[in-house]
Amino acid sequence: MTAVSLIGTSIPSPSESVWYLGPFPLRAYALAILLGIAVAVWLTSKRMVARGGTAENVYDISMWAVPFGIVGGRLYHVISSPRAYFGEGGNPIKALYIWEGGLGIWGAIALGAVGAWIGARRAGVKFGDFADAVAPGLLIAQAIGRLGNWFNQELFGGPTTLPWGLEIDDAHLPAGFESGTLFHPTFLYELLWCLAAAALILFLDKKFSFKRGQIFWMYVAFYTLGRVWIESVRIDAAETVLGLRLNVWTSIVVFALAVVGYIVAGRRNDSVNEQVEPETSASEEAEQD
Numbered sequence: 001m002t003a004v005s006l007i008g009t010s011i012p013s014p015s016e017s018v019w020y021l022g023p024f025p026l027r028a029y030a031l032a033i034l035l036g037i038a039v040a041v042w043l044t045s046k047r048m049v050a051r052g053g054t055a056e057n058v059y060d061i062s063m064w065a066v067p068f069g070i071v072g073g074r075l076y077h078v079i080s081s082p083r084a085y086f087g088e089g090g091n092p093i094k095a096l097y098i099w100e101g102g103l104g105i106w107g108a109i110a111l112g113a114v115g116a117w118i119g120a121r122r123a124g125v126k127f128g129d130f131a132d133a134v135a136p137g138l139l140i141a142q143a144i145g146r147l148g149n150w151f152n153q154e155l156f157g158g159p160t161t162l163p164w165g166l167e168i169d170d171a172h173l174p175a176g177f178e179s180g181t182l183f184h185p186t187f188l189y190e191l192l193w194c195l196a197a198a199a200l201i202l203f204l205d206k207k208f209s210f211k212r213g214q215i216f217w218m219y220v221a222f223y224t225l226g227r228v229w230i231e232s233v234r235i236d237a238a239e240t241v242l243g244l245r246l247n248v249w250t251s252i253v254v255f256a257l258a259v260v261g262y263i264v265a266g267r268r269n270d271s272v273n274e275q276v277e278p279e280t281s282a283s284e285e286a287e288q289d
Contacts, residue, residue: 009163009165010163010164010165010166010167010182011164011165011166011167011185011188012167013150013151013153013166013167013168013169013172014028014150014151014153015169016028016151017029017151017152017153028147028148028151028152029148029149029151029152030148031148032144032145032146032147032148032151033070033103033145033148035144036140036141036142036143036144036145037062037066037141039137039140039141039144040134040137040138040140040141041058041059041062041137042137043136043137043140044058044062044130044133044134044137045058045059047133047134047136047137048129048130048133051129051133053125053129053133056123057123057124057125057130058130058133058134060119060122060123061116061119061120061123061125061130062119063119064115064116064118064119064122065112065113065115065116065119066112066115067115068111068112068114068115068116068118069108069109069111069112069115070103070108071111072104072107072108072109072110072111072112072114073103073104073105073107073108073111073112074095074103074104074107075104075107075111076103076104076105076106076107076108076110077103077104077107078095079104079107080104080238080239080246080247081237081238081239082239083237084237103145104247105142105223105227106247106250106254109138109220113131116130116131116134126212128212128213128216128265129212131213131215131216132210132212132213132214132215132216134216135201135215135216135218135219136198136201136202136205136219137198138219139194139195139197139198139201139219139222139223140194140195140198142190142194142223143190143191143192143194143195143198144191146187146188146190146191146194147187147191149187150185150187150188153168153169153172154172154236155186155187155234155236156168156183156184156185156186156187156234156235156236157183157184157185157186157189157233157234157235158183158184158233158234158235159177159181159182159183159184160182160183160184161182162182162184164185164188165182165183165184165185166182166183166184166185166188167180167182168181168183174235183235184233186230186233186234189226189230189233190226190227190230193223193226193230194223194226197219197222197223197226200222201215201218201219201222204218210266211265211266211268212265212268213261213265213268214262214265214266217258217259217261217262217265218258218262220254220255220257220258220261221255221258221259221262224251224252224254224255224258225251225255227247227251228248228251228252228255231245231247231248231251232244232245232248
């Protein structure tokens with residue numbers, strides 16, 4: 001099946017994804033990731049200050065969370081899509097070429113959380129307070145990061161005749177599709193879903209009081225709910241289990257865990273998420289000992 005472009009009824013893909021300042025490449029994918037991180041840090045610092053913390057706390061924690069998250073994202077991508085690196089015709093060394101794209105959000109969140117926990121301990125901030133503060137910022141960062149997939153002309157969905165079909169250059173066209181075929185712009189679907197979820201969380205956070213950790217689990221639930229159907233639309237190569245893409249199963253499992261986490265967090269006799277409570281840092285514990 002093909003879906004051929006009609007004039008004025010499609011989304012063009014950028015013709016360039018890399019620009020050069022002399023010998024130094026500026027890659028759209030990397031710029032999107034960095035911009036997303038910057039916006040997330042800015043918004044999180046605002047939310048942390050509103051809760052009684054400091055912007056410095058956020059910067060200190062981010063210094064741990066960001067590199068851990070990037071490494072975790074790359075590891076998950078390589079593990080979930082190993083053929084490009086270890087399959088026939090693959091190049092294992094390209095597993096290190098993070099600038100070419102390929103960050104799995106599940107690995108980024110998992111290992112990023114480990115880094116954030118370490119940073120929070122060192123900064124003397126309860127991990128749950130930081131997690132709640134960063135939740136909407138993560139969604140916005142993920143939305144901005146998807147622009148990198150648009151520039152790279154990757155991770156799009158199946159063919160479509162919808163007026164917002166995505167144009168793909170012949171150089172990036174999957175095998176078996178005719179030139180001019182339009183595809184579902186899954187980068188745009190996820191971008192809009194993440195922005196809507198972030199707006200909803202910010203609204204709910206202003207209207208209601210939540211226990212520590214609930215806002216973060218709300219973020220996980222909203223994101224995975226959208227990722228289930230968005231992932232099902234994509235046609236890029238991926239590992240499958242029982243006929244479903246691995247990321248679909250991951251989304252389903254993580255969504256269920258998020259719902260349980262939200263309920264458990266709501267039943268704790270923990271302080272309501274209005275003021276950041278200090279936690280004894282590792283350095284302070286050493287001094288007390």
